[in-house]
Amino acid sequence: MGLGTAEVPPRPHIFANKFETWLGVMPAYLADSEAMGVKIVGDNPHNFKKGKPNNPALMLLNNPQTGEPLMVMDGTYITKFRTGAAGAVAARYLARKDSRTVGIIGCGSQGEAQLSCLKELFKIEKVKAYDAIPQRRKGYVQNMEKKLELDITEAEFPKQTVEGSDIVVTCSTSTTPVINGEWLSKGVHVNAIGAFTPQARELDSLTIGRADKIVLDVPEARETGDISIPVKEGTFDLTKIYGEIGELVTGRKVGRTSTEEITVFKTVGSAAIDVSTAFRVYQIAKSRGMGTEIDI
Numbered sequence: 001m002g003l004g005t006a007e008v009p010p011r012p013h014i015f016a017n018k019f020e021t022w023l024g025v026m027p028a029y030l031a032d033s034e035a036m037g038v039k040i041v042g043d044n045p046h047n048f049k050k051g052k053p054n055n056p057a058l059m060l061l062n063n064p065q066t067g068e069p070l071m072v073m074d075g076t077y078i079t080k081f082r083t084g085a086a087g088a089v090a091a092r093y094l095a096r097k098d099s100r101t102v103g104i105i106g107c108g109s110q111g112e113a114q115l116s117c118l119k120e121l122f123k124i125e126k127v128k129a130y131d132a133i134p135q136r137r138k139g140y141v142q143n144m145e146k147k148l149e150l151d152i153t154e155a156e157f158p159k160q161t162v163e164g165s166d167i168v169v170t171c172s173t174s175t176t177p178v179i180n181g182e183w184l185s186k187g188v189h190v191n192a193i194g195a196f197t198p199q200a201r202e203l204d205s206l207t208i209g210r211a212d213k214i215v216l217d218v219p220e221a222r223e224t225g226d227i228s229i230p231v232k233e234g235t236f237d238l239t240k241i242y243g244e245i246g247e248l249v250t251g252r253k254v255g256r257t258s259t260e261e262i263t264v265f266k267t268v269g270s271a272a273i274d275v276s277t278a279f280r281v282y283q284i285a286k287s288r289g290m291g292t293e294i295d296i
């Protein structure tokens with residue numbers, strides 16, 4: 001992404017108002033690895049009540065030499081963990097290296113993926129987790145404590161997860177702010193995962209205003225309410241966006257430079273990561289003789 005060798009156009013999408021279902025198409029071509037493909041992904045904030053994923057997805061890979069379909073596979077699991085990995089990589093560049101306390105707001109699928117991936121990179125000692133639905137946060141604490149062998153406390157209010165945390169992750173389906181910028185400690189890093197439309201935001205304008213560095217995954221992330229609402233209000237100027245995560249990963253821009261900075265990573269998801277992950281899965285499956293050949 002940061003090298004300019006990935007072709008990733010803005011994603012077309014449609015919205016079924018009656019059901020609150022969003023459907024997006026996310027194509028990418030990665031010239032370096034010769035991976036080409038597309039993800040078709042849905043989003044419905046009520047799915048979890050039916051025991052269904054918020055983002056059901058299908059991945060297709062194509063042969064870049066001919067355009068022929070190469071592989072079709074589930075994209076839901078890839079979406080879940082590529083987003084967790086993206087959050088952890090952003091924290092690697094933007095959070096303090098000695099980050100030990102993590103606050104999670106939103107105890108669903110992303111709450112699980114984000115914490116699991118952060119644990120791979122940080123020596124986490126304490127986690128505070130909040131969800132608007134008490135049973136969701138209780139279940140999360142029980143499951144994740146066992147799964148990750150971490151000390152996780154259930155928070156009754158979002159404020160408790162933010163105050164004193166080194167890394168805060170907002171990964172809810174909320175469309176209104178779950179963070180008040182007054183709660184942020186100096187040196188905190190925030191991964192803002194959830195909101196993805198111009199009307200929705202998880203961060204309030206003060207959080208955006210207090211951030212010393214705001215980094216996006218893809219340019220479209222600036223269209224989410226997290227960024228676009230403060231811009232409309234006149235409290236934030238787009239020129240203050242520091243850059244894209246690819247620029248940090250490829251060393252063209254530096255990440256955190258002081259222990260005092262407040263940093264924010266805003267993501268809406270990148271098709272380049274979907275396609276590169278799916279291509280790797282395809283290569284591994286082929287090498288192990290897995291999968292089924294079908295004639296189309």
Ligand SMILES: NC(=O)c1ccc[n+]([C@@H]2O[C@H](COP(=O)([O-])OP(=O)(O)OC[C@H]3O[C@@H](n4cnc5c(N)ncnc54)[C@H](O)[C@@H]3O)[C@@H](O)[C@H]2O)c1
Pocket residue numbers: 043045047048053054055079080083105106107108109110111130131132133136171172173174175178193194195196267268269270
């Ligand atoms: N940036 C990306 O690449 C990316 C990728 C996947 C998902 N997402 C987004 O992340 C969000 C979460 O996805 P998920 O799969 O974990 O969904 P999920 O349905 O599994 O979990 C969402 C949780 O948020 C909780 N919630 C809703 N409002 C809340 C509030 N005000 N405060 C606290 N908790 C609240 C719900 O109770 C639920 O437990 C969605 O908006 C999804 O679109 C983003």
